[in-house]
Amino acid sequence: MSRTRWADHPLAQLTLVRFREFWREPEAIFWVFIFPVLLAAGLGLAFRNRPPDVLKIAAVTPELARSLRQEKLLDVEQLSAAAAEEALRTGKVALFAAPSPGGAVVYRYDDTNPEGRAARMLADQAVERAAGRADPVASSDRLMREPGSRYIDFLLPGLLGMNLMGSAIWGMGFAIVDARRKKLMKRLIATPMPRHYYLLSFVLARLLLLVVEVGVLLGFGAWVFQVPVRGSMLDLAVLCVLGSLAFSALGLLIASRAQTIEAASGLMNTVMMPMWIVSGVFFSAQRFPGALQPAIRALPLTAVIDALRAHMLQGASLAQVAPQLGVLGVWLLVSFTLALKLFRWR
Amino acid sequence: MSDAAPKAALCVCNLRKAYKDVVAVDGLELEVRWGECFGLLGPNGAGKTTTIEICEGLTAADSGDVEVLGMRWSADATELRQRLGIQLQETQLSEKLTVVETVRLFRSFFRRGPEADEVIALVQLGEKRKSRVGSLSGGQKQRLALACALVGDPEFLFLDEPTTGLDPQARRQLWDLIEQFKLAGRTILMTTHYMDEAERLCDRVAIMDHGKAIAAGTPRELIASIGAEHLVEFSAGGAARALDVSALRRIEGVREVRAENGNVRMQVTELHRAVPALLDELDRQGVPLTELRTHSASLEDVFVILTGRHLRDE
Numbered sequence: 001m002s003r004t005r006w007a008d009h010p011l012a013q014l015t016l017v018r019f020r021e022f023w024r025e026p027e028a029i030f031w032v033f034i035f036p037v038l039l040a041a042g043l044g045l046a047f048r049n050r051p052p053d054v055l056k057i058a059a060v061t062p063e064l065a066r067s068l069r070q071e072k073l074l075d076v077e078q079l080s081a082a083a084a085e086e087a088l089r090t091g092k093v094a095l096f097a098a099p100s101p102g103g104a105v106v107y108r109y110d111d112t113n114p115e116g117r118a119a120r121m122l123a124d125q126a127v128e129r130a131a132g133r134a135d136p137v138a139s140s141d142r143l144m145r146e147p148g149s150r151y152i153d154f155l156l157p158g159l160l161g162m163n164l165m166g167s168a169i170w171g172m173g174f175a176i177v178d179a180r181r182k183k184l185m186k187r188l189i190a191t192p193m194p195r196h197y198y199l200l201s202f203v204l205a206r207l208l209l210l211v212v213e214v215g216v217l218l219g220f221g222a223w224v225f226q227v228p229v230r231g232s233m234l235d236l237a238v239l240c241v242l243g244s245l246a247f248s249a250l251g252l253l254i255a256s257r258a259q260t261i262e263a264a265s266g267l268m269n270t271v272m273m274p275m276w277i278v279s280g281v282f283f284s285a286q287r288f289p290g291a292l293q294p295a296i297r298a299l300p301l302t303a304v305i306d307a308l309r310a311h312m313l314q315g316a317s318l319a320q321v322a323p324q325l326g327v328l329g330v331w332l333l334v335s336f337t338l339a340l341k342l343f344r345w346r
Numbered sequence: 347m348s349d350a351a352p353k354a355a356l357c358v359c360n361l362r363k364a365y366k367d368v369v370a371v372d373g374l375e376l377e378v379r380w381g382e383c384f385g386l387l388g389p390n391g392a393g394k395t396t397t398i399e400i401c402e403g404l405t406a407a408d409s410g411d412v413e414v415l416g417m418r419w420s421a422d423a424t425e426l427r428q429r430l431g432i433q434l435q436e437t438q439l440s441e442k443l444t445v446v447e448t449v450r451l452f453r454s455f456f457r458r459g460p461e462a463d464e465v466i467a468l469v470q471l472g473e474k475r476k477s478r479v480g481s482l483s484g485g486q487k488q489r490l491a492l493a494c495a496l497v498g499d500p501e502f503l504f505l506d507e508p509t510t511g512l513d514p515q516a517r518r519q520l521w522d523l524i525e526q527f528k529l530a531g532r533t534i535l536m537t538t539h540y541m542d543e544a545e546r547l548c549d550r551v552a553i554m555d556h557g558k559a560i561a562a563g564t565p566r567e568l569i570a571s572i573g574a575e576h577l578v579e580f581s582a583g584g585a586a587r588a589l590d591v592s593a594l595r596r597i598e599g600v601r602e603v604r605a606e607n608g609n610v611r612m613q614v615t616e617l618h619r620a621v622p623a624l625l626d627e628l629d630r631q632g633v634p635l636t637e638l639r640t641h642s643a644s645l646e647d648v649f650v651i652l653t654g655r656h657l658r659d660e
């Protein structure tokens with residue numbers, strides 16, 4: 001056996017145990033590393049922004065066709081009147097334009113079809129402009145399509161926050177309650193093991209796994225969806241560490257007395273479920289009534305997610321997310337103090 | 347062990363512990379001398395585990411005094427933890443760790459002690475050192491638990507039912523280990539349900555019932571205290587009808603004789619006098635002896651006589 005000094009330190013041994021127990025539990029790896037990525041991939045694909053479709057229309061005369069081709073979003077085909085009618089009926093084109101006496105234009109389309117309505121607007125605009133209409137108000141477009149404002153950009157910080165909460169609370173809760181139930185904890189305190197090392201080993205293991213966890217999810221987001229991280233990496237690290245510590249303390253509190261896995265998982269779900277819903281993981285927490293907002297903002301998951309969004313998407317500094325950091329700090333202190341008071345080793 | 351300072355390795359004085367509805371330990375007195383193996387015997391619920399866990403500093407007593415290695419838990423807990431080896435009645439070590447990982451973990455808590463691999467070899471788990479704890483058999487798990495108790499090179503070993511649930515061979519392997527530890531001059535306090543185990547391993551035993559020690563001494567003393575030391579059984583074959591049982595009762599040292607279907611069972615105090623006299627008497631009566639067995643009275647018999655109950659319900 002290769003013996004190194006640091007590895008024989010009880011804290012190193014205890015932390016190694018945490019890692020081994022984690023790596024040797026395939027389900028845990030799935031839920032912590034793979035599930036959030038799958039979720040991000042699935043939702044990112046479902047809500048991806050498609051390039052605007054080009055609408056197919058037909059024109060019955062060459063002049064009309066020429067006018068209509070001025071509009072880039074229209075794909076214009078010149079057809080005979082009969083062929084155009086046929087193409088419209090079979091859905092090959094959304095609309096066709098035909099001349100009518102006196103230089104007027106007739107648009108034929110189905111007004112219950114959004115594509116038809118859109119084609120009508122675009123076609124009419126093109127025809128009027130070709131006929132010499134001047135727009136009295138100058139306008140230009142600035143498109144909302146750049147990274148940072150899509151749904152996936154909103155979603156990823158939410159998933160990251162949810163993951164920080166889940167892995168800390170589950171990781172802490174199950175391991176501690178399981179050790180208590182099996183009397184392993186009692187066996188450990190029958191040795192000279194310094195008790196705070198036991199708790200510290202959970203925190204250390206959590207922080208080390210955090211690097212992988214955050215790295216995998218953000219790396220995936222950056223690589224596949226170009227989700228930006230605009231704030232500094234150091235600030236991101238501080239945010240994630242503080243969030244994870246606050247949730248770990250909450251997990252410790254939940255696990256401080258529970259004697260069975262069932263009791264613990266009931267408690268954990270009771271604590272986490274409301275936050276999954278109201279803290280703005282998948283949709284903005286602003287959608288809940290104003291009266292609830294102060295309470296929602298006081299939740300640790302809301303604080304983490306709001307801070308992560310501000311940091312990643314707007315490049316906010318730690319000073320700009322100070323209220324959220326404050327909320328997390330209070331949760332950390334209160335949960336940890338209570339947990340130490342309530343904790344049972346057997 | 348230095349007899350200089352404290353006179354006993356463990357002193358338990360007027361110990362009391364009550365749970366909500368039961369008094370688990372009720373004014374217990376106990377003294378374990380340096381270098382001896384002391385056995386706590388008693389039926390289920392007698393208070394053995396409660397007693398041993400109070401001595402291990404894991405449970406707080408309601409009242410009474412406990413002194414281990416001349417120290418008290420209130421003052422010297424850290425030092426005591428370094429010097430005691432503990433095996434709990436029911437501990438499930440982490441199933442996902444291997445044997446060597448588990449022992450290294452426990453080793454890391456102690457200032458001194460043998461290398462993890464030495465202890466593993468000692469408990470004969472060398473072949474299993476890389477196996478997951480979850481895949482070990484019951485006997486192997488017990489030996490691993492013992493390894494975790496031995497890894498700090500303890501002066502005093504607490505074993506709570508170390509062989510319960512093991513097959514005879516695994517039990518004998520564990521006995522050998524405990525005997526080796528004893529030979530090194532260390533002190534042991536153990537609980538057990540098995541009388542043969544106590545008789546083989548323990549220098550002295552205490553029999554506990556309802557939280558009290560109802561008898562204490564060497565196994566021999568306890569057995570002697572009930573009067574009959576030996577049991578003699580023989581078959582008198584077809585000639586049983588002719589056997590004069592009252593003549594057997596008159597033999598010196600015979601306490602009681604019972605004859606059933608030609609099998610005779612006698613309680614005897616002095617085997618070396620009673621057996622020759624018995625043979626002479628049978629010879630005189632002309633009864634052919636087809637079978638003769640003797641066995642010593644056991645702690646089991648002691649317990650039955652003291653409490654009117656059996657140690658184990660079997």
Ligand SMILES: Nc1ncnc2c1ncn2[C@@H]1O[C@H](COP(=O)(O)OP(=O)(O)OP(=O)(O)O)[C@@H](O)[C@H]1O
Pocket residue numbers: 365366368369370388389390391392393394395396397435
């Ligand atoms: N944590 C507890 N809460 C309530 N009662 C308890 C507790 N621990 C033990 N007891 C009770 O105290 C009594 C003594 O229990 P203890 O475990 O000391 O017995 P034991 O002699 O070790 O029995 P066994 O041979 O079955 O291990 C029992 O009646 C038991 O029910």
Ligand SMILES: [Mg+2]
Pocket residue numbers: 394395396435506
């Ligand atoms: Mg017991």
